[in-house]
Amino acid sequence: MASIARSTLLRQAATASRLSAARPLFQQQSLLQNTSRIAAFHASSRRNLLPPPAQVIQGGVNDAAPVPDPNPSHGSYHWTFERLVAAGIVPLTVAPFAAGSLNPTTDAILCALLLVHSHLGFQVLVTDYIPKKRFPGARKAFTWGLNAVTALVGLGLYEFETNDVGVTELVSKLWHA
Incomplete structure (x- = not known):
């Protein structure tokens, strides 16, 4: 989601910079400040609440899958x-x-x-x-x-x-x- 928002914001900033030639200088600065503030919000690092458990591989690729004991219950x-x-x-x-x-x-x-x-x-x-x-x-x-x-x-x-x-x-x- 953040990557989609970032590319959209970059596109908006590029479009705004092309259109900014006709705008006064104070409007250009406020637009760039808001763009950088929003982009910084979306570019924040992802924090995992619980780290994944240790990854352990047992056996090889050609080992047969274990068949459980038959149990009617x-x-x-x-x-x-x-x-x-x-x-x-x-x-x-x-x-x-x-x-x-x-x-x-x-x-x-x-x-x-x-x-x-x-x-x-x-x-x-x-x-x-x-x-x-x-x-x-x-x-x-x-x-x-x-x-x-x-x-x-x-x-x-x-x-x-x-x-x-x-x-x-x-x-x-x-x-x-």
């Missing part, structure tokens, strides 16, 4: 399970309010599905954006952190369901408030 079954969980949330969200009964069993199932759905979504984020090959320590730390947070949220939902009104009752009270 990380293939098409995993995707199907995620879709079933996501599709199961929809009727469980609507059913307590449409039927008019706030059953603790459907509330507990809804909370469990929401927890599993959230965990799977964040697990995909960790898998996609923290590659194991480049950041093995960070990947392990984020995976353990995600598991700990999921367990903590599960415990909190259990306590809220057993010792308080429950999620659907809370939503119902907030809706009518």
Whole structure:
């Protein structure tokens, strides 16, 4: 973007210098001052917020790509399970309010599905954006952190369901408030 702006400014300055023969001297100086100020703004150095990690090449060009071990929980079954969980949330969200009964069993199932759905979504984020090959320590730390947070949220939902009104009752009270 800065390179486009610089070439445009240089073109404008060249055009202005050609047209400046008919202008008074004080207008020429103000035009050149503004042009240099804008050009200096666009020519500022680029600062990276986070430096890139060390570039490490492992293996050669003719090495075969590693084939992962077959695991049914990380293939098409995993995707199907995620879709079933996501599709199961929809009727469980609507059913307590449409039927008019706030059953603790459907509330507990809804909370469990929401927890599993959230965990799977964040697990995909960790898998996609923290590659194991480049950041093995960070990947392990984020995976353990995600598991700990999921367990903590599960415990909190259990306590809220057993010792308080429950999620659907809370939503119902907030809706009518």
